[in-house]
Amino acid sequence: MFAYLASMKMNLAGKISLLAILALAAMLITGCKTTPPVDWNSRVGTYTFDQAVIELGPPDKQATLSDGKTVAQWIKHYYNNSGFAVGTGFFTGGAGVGVSQGVGSSGYDNILTLTFDTGSKLVSWTKNYH
Secondary structure (H helix, E strand, C coil): CHHHHHHCCCCHHHHHHHHHHHHHHHHHHHHCCCCCCCCHHHHCCCCEHHHHHHHHCCCCEEEECCCCCEEEEEEEEECCCCEEEEEEEEEECCEEEEEEEEEECCCEEEEEEEEECCCCEEEEEEEEEC
């Protein structure tokens, strides 16, 4: 590829620009890689509460049921802070009038609930989006 660039009749600035664009494209392609979602079904029976705390941090909520099982929830809050507002105002001779309209949106929560048996092994899970 570099030999191709060298053979092109292009000035130095053009070559640098082309290389910069190619480098940026390569970074975008490799930088957009997302981690695959966790397969919680494959973890049932083997995944422990301690592993969950190590991986996810301490749970946001936790309770022990009468049968000895532990139910723990991890909550992730997502907020959409974008908004839109329009305002107008008039002022004459010491009197004023103002009109305003605001529009905004709220966020949502992802709640992961893991239930562990008395031996601290994962027995069930749910994921809810609120």
